[in-house]
Amino acid sequence: MGKVAINIATGSLLQEETIVGIDLGTTNSLIAIVKTDTRQPLALRDIDGLALVPSIVHFDQNGNTTVGNPAKELLVAEPERTIYSVKRLMGKSYKDVSKDAGFFAYNIIDDDTDALVKIQVGQKFYSPIELSSYILKELKHRAEHILKTSVTKAVITVPAYFNDAQRQATRDAGRLAGLDVLRIINEPTAASLAYGLGAKQGTESTIAVYDLGGGTFDISILTISNGIFEVLSTNGDTYLGGDDMDRVLAQHWNKELGMPDSDKSAMQQLRITAEEAKKHLSGNDNFSGTINGKQVSITRQQFNELIQPLVDRTITACGNALRDAGLKKEQIDAVVMVGGSTRVPLVKNSVRDFFGREVHDELNPDEVVALGAAVQADILAGNNTEMLLLDVTPLSLGIETMGGLMDVLIPRNSKIPMKAGRQYTTQKDGQGGMRISVFQGERDLVQDNRKLAEFNLTGIPGMPAGMAKVEVSFLIDADGILKVSATELRSGVAQSIDVKPQYGLTDEEVEKMLLDSLTHAKDDIKTRALVEATTEAQQMLDVTEKFLTKHRAVLTDEEIELTNQRIQILQQAISDKDKDRIQQELEILNDISRPYAERVMDAALKDAMKGKKVI
Numbered sequence: 001m002g003k004v005a006i007n008i009a010t011g012s013l014l015q016e017e018t019i020v021g022i023d024l025g026t027t028n029s030l031i032a033i034v035k036t037d038t039r040q041p042l043a044l045r046d047i048d049g050l051a052l053v054p055s056i057v058h059f060d061q062n063g064n065t066t067v068g069n070p071a072k073e074l075l076v077a078e079p080e081r082t083i084y085s086v087k088r089l090m091g092k093s094y095k096d097v098s099k100d101a102g103f104f105a106y107n108i109i110d111d112d113t114d115a116l117v118k119i120q121v122g123q124k125f126y127s128p129i130e131l132s133s134y135i136l137k138e139l140k141h142r143a144e145h146i147l148k149t150s151v152t153k154a155v156i157t158v159p160a161y162f163n164d165a166q167r168q169a170t171r172d173a174g175r176l177a178g179l180d181v182l183r184i185i186n187e188p189t190a191a192s193l194a195y196g197l198g199a200k201q202g203t204e205s206t207i208a209v210y211d212l213g214g215g216t217f218d219i220s221i222l223t224i225s226n227g228i229f230e231v232l233s234t235n236g237d238t239y240l241g242g243d244d245m246d247r248v249l250a251q252h253w254n255k256e257l258g259m260p261d262s263d264k265s266a267m268q269q270l271r272i273t274a275e276e277a278k279k280h281l282s283g284n285d286n287f288s289g290t291i292n293g294k295q296v297s298i299t300r301q302q303f304n305e306l307i308q309p310l311v312d313r314t315i316t317a318c319g320n321a322l323r324d325a326g327l328k329k330e331q332i333d334a335v336v337m338v339g340g341s342t343r344v345p346l347v348k349n350s351v352r353d354f355f356g357r358e359v360h361d362e363l364n365p366d367e368v369v370a371l372g373a374a375v376q377a378d379i380l381a382g383n384n385t386e387m388l389l390l391d392v393t394p395l396s397l398g399i400e401t402m403g404g405l406m407d408v409l410i411p412r413n414s415k416i417p418m419k420a421g422r423q424y425t426t427q428k429d430g431q432g433g434m435r436i437s438v439f440q441g442e443r444d445l446v447q448d449n450r451k452l453a454e455f456n457l458t459g460i461p462g463m464p465a466g467m468a469k470v471e472v473s474f475l476i477d478a479d480g481i482l483k484v485s486a487t488e489l490r491s492g493v494a495q496s497i498d499v500k501p502q503y504g505l506t507d508e509e510v511e512k513m514l515l516d517s518l519t520h521a522k523d524d525i526k527t528r529a530l531v532e533a534t535t536e537a538q539q540m541l542d543v544t545e546k547f548l549t550k551h552r553a554v555l556t557d558e559e560i561e562l563t564n565q566r567i568q569i570l571q572q573a574i575s576d577k578d579k580d581r582i583q584q585e586l587e588i589l590n591d592i593s594r595p596y597a598e599r600v601m602d603a604a605l606k607d608a609m610k611g612k613k614v615i
């Protein structure tokens with residue numbers, strides 16, 4: 001349903017291609033477009049009227065794939081050939097997901113814990129990227145069938161907390177499915193776009209987007225003013241969603257049923273019945289059904305009690321997001337409900353009570369993200385010039401400087417796309433290279449943060465220490481992918497890399513890093529002070545020792561002995577890691593050696609004067 005243009009020269013019709021919006025979800029995926037005639041976003045539906053495609057891939061004995069509902073039906077019968085929740089594995093190593101391995105009924109390969117995970121089905125191995133590409137291919141085919149035109153360009157959404165590796169993996173999955181991924185956008189941003197909130201010129205509003213899906217929870221605070229979206233803060237838990245509700249209900253039932261965890265097929269059936277019950281309870285007060293021939297039942301009241309702790313965790317995160325944004329509940333103008341799990345009455349009521357206002361739930365909560373992606377696609381197609389998007393970085397980005405300190409170039413929650421740069425210099429005379437180590441995290445010492453990449457800037461021409469001017473710049477593009485470059489400004493020597501880490505952080509790790517930065521804030525300040533004092537002292541020692549060898553002649557034996565003594569005391573203070581003593585001794589050594597330096601300068605001056613005739 002793209003634009004139709006006519007080539008004036010040939011008189012032929014040019015079909016301009018529609019750019020589609022795709023929500024590649026943990027549980028469900030779907031595709032949407034903006035209709036040219038109505039200018040409204042629309043989820044594409046099959047002949048049965050269904051828009052959601054379960055994000056499930058089944059492999060038969062020959063390795064042929066089936067995606068969506070037919071695959072979902074095989075979950076119980078063939079758990080080892082039916083892959084679900086693959087989004088949880090995107091951009092992750094086995095180590096990242098090992099603690100959740102029990103959650104997956106299929107086989108995750110664990111031979112190399114640091115490498116990206118692989119999934120074994122029969123004799124074959126698949127990466128999460130490949131598995132996701134099957135889902136995207138299915139969506140592409142579906143759209144082509146419905147639109148009767150080829151579909152090759154897409155906008156795909158990801159959770160706000162997805163890191164570089166996960167975004168890159170999503171982009172790769174798109175490419176593998178034959179899609180040119182024009183933009184990766186955050187799901188809450190897409191949801192706001194779908195509601196068209198604040199899109200009118202001259203309006204400004206602050207919006208909370210509460211997204212509880214099958215596997216992830218995100219709360220985002222956005223402001224929208226004059227059609228410009230800005231994310232003020234994000235918070236959440238990518239291991240919290242409807243799946244967890246299913247799990248607590250399944251565990252509740254299995255206390256009576258006593259089926260062994262090792263019976264994977266029984267576990268799957270338990271899980272599916274639990275989900276069925278949960279959905280039923282969104283509109284009814286009771287559920288009863290059977291699992292392996294045994295009767296199970298649950299009331300909404302009982303269910304609410306089971307899931308209360310999960311809902312409470314989302315509400316706590318809402319408070320944290322508000323705090324990060326520096327806002328009070330009363331300053332929120334609208335609350336948007338996203339994700340199938342927001343259909344649970346307890347969830348909706350809890351969010352409404354927390355924010356003290358009615359929530360937006362007019363659009364299908366499991367479709368809004370795809371609808372928003374379609375709106376973004378429409379903007380990229382040039383059909384909608386009223387809106388602009390800005391996202392934020394979840395963690396600070398910086399490089400390692402002297403003494404292992406983290407020097408932040410782009411602080412956490414910065415808007416992207418974003419560019420930042422800073423100048424550094426060499427520490428040694430004639431230093432020909434400089435190592436640029438890129439880190440992500442909130443701690444003062446790089447060892448507590450996560451290394452993203454490292455490269456050497458080589459070929460810096462020989463210059464005295466401190467003369468070279470190395471400009472390091474960070475560029476985060478609109479997809480949240482980081483490019484780092486370093487240039488020595490005097491010589492023009494340059495080097496750059498795209499940061500595509502081997503595997504990413506789990507969202508839990510991101511949260512842990514943020515939490516650690518708060519709990520360790522005091523320690524960090526202390527350590528930073530110690531590192532700075534040590535670095536300064538070491539430089540002083542270097543200079544002094546050099547001086548002693550070079551200008552021995554201008555010093556008396558006593559002076560040399562005294563200086564060596566103070567050098568030793570300072571070295572002791574350094575190895576004792578005693579910041580105050582380091583600073584004290586540094587002062588003393590400085591006071592002793594300053595007159596020596598003056599003496600050398602005087603001597604040099606006298607030398608210089610010798611050659612001149614004074615009339």
Ligand code: ADP
Pocket residue numbers: 024025026027028029212213214215216241242243275278279280282338339340341342343344365366
């Ligand atoms: P994701 O974004 O993770 O792909 P969705 O937004 O599609 O997920 O939400 C999927 C979750 O919503 C599943 O856990 C599903 O069980 C739940 N869900 C769907 N419909 C209902 C309903 N009527 N009541 C409660 N939960 C529902």
Ligand code: MG
Pocket residue numbers: 023025026187213214339369
């Ligand atoms: Mg979702």
